[in-house]
Amino acid sequence: MTEEIIIAGFGGQGVLSMGKILAYSGIMQNQEVSWMPSYGPEMRGGTANVTVILSDERISSPYLKLFDTAIILNQQSMDKFEDTVKPGGILIYDPNGISVHPSRTDIEIFQVEATKLAAEMGNKKIFNMIILGGFLKEKPIVKLENVIEGLKKSLSERYHYLIPLNEEAINKGMSSIIPYKAKEKVIQ
Template sequence: MTEEIIIAGFGGQGVLSMGKILAYSGMMQGEEVSWMPSYGPEMRGGTANVTVILSDDRISSPYLKVYDTAIILNQQSMDKFEHSVKPGGVLIYDPNGIIDHPTRTDIAIYQIEGNRLATEMGNKKVFNMIVLGGFLKVKPIVQLDNVIAGLKKSLPERYHHLIPLNKEAITKGMQHIISYKVESALIDH
């Protein structure tokens, strides 16, 4: 099994930490992992993305042009990465702020309203964990126990009291991800 993932959005959305937690989770399962962040000099508010590879085999290169899964959190990232998903792959996105929704019919597309759900939970900072939960529902490549262990590894100890809230956010994401049908969306417009 090899899973090549791009997570992209604005700096401050937890893109890089979502990738780091996924990478740590893979390590906890004995996987080979690669975590390669990319962000502009402005960070918060600028665009950021991270490539994560989890594999049973050695990873030859962290540089990718196409991905099994793209997790898209803003319009700029949708414009840049929608066409980088391999045919038969998966695109997961938060529709908040997305004007041009995905149009490909050769990939599976899912929506998760992470922004809205985080607001309902009363903590915008769990947005990325909600999205991660949605991803893990669609592609259960790491076990929840390993995600929690990954959280413990990546969060400073002073934030470990937030782990139960993060676990709740992951579960909420798993419960609220929905399939997005391009055909019906195009007909409605």
């Protein structure tokens, strides 16, 4: 099993953290792992993405042009990465702030209203864990207990009191992901 993932959005949305948690989770399951972040100098508010590869076999290169899964958190990332999902792959996105929804019909598309759910849960910083939960519902490539261990490794110890809230957010994402049917393009 090899899963090649791109996670993309604005800096500050937890893009790199989500990738790091997935990577730690894979390590704890004795998988081969690659975590390759990419972000602009503006970091918070600028675009950021991370490529994560989890595999049972050696990873030959961390550089990819096509992905099994794309997790998209803003319109710029949708514009850039929708076409990089392999046919038969999946695209997961938060519709908040997306003006041009995905249009491909050769992939599975899912929505998680993570912005709205995080606000309802009273902490917008758990947005990324809601998205991660949705992803894990559709692609359970790592065990939840390893994700929690990954959280412990990636969060500073002074924030460990937030782990139960993050676990609740992951579960909320798992129960809130819904399929999205792309509309057929009208040919004129």
